[in-house]
Amino acid sequence: MRRPLLLLTVITFVTWIGARMTAVALPLVALAETGEAWTTGLVGGFAGLPLLTAAWWGRGLRERLTSGPALAVVTAVNAAGLAIVPVAALIGRVDAVALCLSGLVTGTAGALLGPAQRALVADFADAHAARGGRSGPAKWLAWQDLAHRVSMVFAPPLGAWLVVAVGTGPLLWCETAAIAVAAVVMLAVPAAGRRRGRVPSGEERVPAGDVLRSRPQIAAGVVMGGIGGVCWFGFSLGLAVLGVEYDRPGALIAAGMSGYGIASVIGSLLVPMVVDRLPRMAMQVVSWTGLGVAFALLPMAAPNVAGVAAVAALGGAMAPWGIAALNALIGEQTSGAARRTAFTVETVLHSGGASLGLLAGGALIGWVGAAPMMVATGVLQVLAAIGGAAWAWRVRGASDVMPARHRLTREGVPR
The missing domain is CATH 1.20.1250.20 (MFS general substrate transporter like domains)
Structure with missing residues (x-):
């Protein structure tokens, strides 16, 4: 294989x-x-x-x-x-x-x-x-x-x-x-091959709502990722506009993207070595919290190019862990049609959220300014990470005492 x-x-x-x-x-x-x-x-x-x-x-x-x-x-x-x-x-x-x-x-x-x-x-x-x-x-x-x-x-x-x-x-x-x-x-x-045999044809299509309701950790993860996607404009557009405001057009966004990209690759090299030993929800919380903190600190590092690159590298080093944790949860808690539905929801919310954020981001930055908007997007990601984790753990604790007949199998079908 x-x-x-x-x-x-x-x-x-x-x-x-x-x-x-x-x-x-x-x-x-x-x-x-x-x-x-x-x-x-x-x-x-x-x-x-x-x-x-x-x-x-x-x-x-x-x-x-x-x-x-x-x-x-x-x-x-x-x-x-x-x-x-x-x-x-x-x-x-x-x-x-x-x-x-x-x-x-x-x-x-x-x-x-x-x-x-x-x-x-x-x-x-x-x-x-x-x-x-x-x-x-x-x-x-x-x-x-x-x-x-x-x-x-x-x-x-x-x-x-x-x-x-x-x-x-x-x-x-x-x-x-x-x-x-x-x-x-x-x-x-x-x-x-299916790990547990082929799913009957009548059960092939599993609604996204069923998948997310029965797996609160995955639901919390895709929401964190979706909010992270929406907030991405705070980094990309925010640094571009901030560079113009400091009379350094192109310099800050280039430094930020370079620091973020290189650090994310280094982080991605480390993830496969230890991902099986780390708790999934904790990985997501630390990852999205770290990325949010980096977003909020970037305006304080500007206009120093090296400072912007270093802070962006902090965010880049954090990003792969949250994505790896969510992918691991989907791989471990789903299979078959439910797995494909979960990966689709993850893609739609994260990438679609990024598109929507970029669409509205320019107007928001023009309204409140680049630096305040970058801080706001960072704080929003931190709050989403903390709130999502607290909700997932609370719902999971409640589901542990739910009658067995109401639980769902890996395929998202009531058993």
Whole structure:
């Protein structure tokens, strides 16, 4: 079972590299071809729409994404969505329609692909552990998150360099080809066997509410992650605006992103070594509290570039632990359809929350100022971590004395 796990991790790494470099190249293509600055965000903006609604339209699809060939189809759709813009550039028709269509197609594929990949990794890790392997879902999901974070650090500058070296058009074609190759490689990943047998077809679709109500620790974790996603604009937009206010445009956000990214990679390297020994809820509380404290301290470190980088590194070092703890909880407390539902809810709330935060963040910063908004987002994350943990422990304590007939199995079905 190690071979499909390694394949999935490598494919995740390749697809994330492509996504990060695409984020650099596409705005430049849009600006060069249309001459309108407002078009630069169309692909990213429209890619977020399917994500926000994935829990609704993806209900009949996510239960089918349980094997490599099924994921290969979604990956191929992602490659086709990426190809829309370079094909349009060849015929001189890069316009708002092409950009929006590319965003919708890639966003739809991405909304399905991320949760399905994590769920399949957890399925294989279950089978690997059942056969005597030493690594379960928590450790393998932590390795997958490491691949994601490494791509986050080096892919954007690599994409910027390649834009200068080869141009945006060839870069987009190369990225499309890389994702297409990943789709072909995905065909080699088999279907994972169910740890407890196949779930009857009538029970395949498990509502998100049932999954979260029966697993308070997961519910608290996804809420913490969702609030963390909403608050992300306090870091990204806040530092950008703060740099302008201190007459250091670009310097503070560059220092913050660099410190955050490098520290998050180092943290991700450590997580797989100890994740099986640490309590899940405590990991989440410490992680989101530390990230919130870092957000609140950043305005105090400005305008010192080294200080901003150091404080941002504190937040970056904390972030992987909370995500690893939530992924571990989902891997350990769910399986089958319930597992796919939980990973989808996690993705929708965190990534969708980040999109909504960025959408409203500029107006909020303009209203109250960058520094107060950064402090407010930090305090909100700390309060969410403390409140979420207290609620989860209280509800879990109450559920321990609930009559057995009212409890749910791992699949989210009453027993």
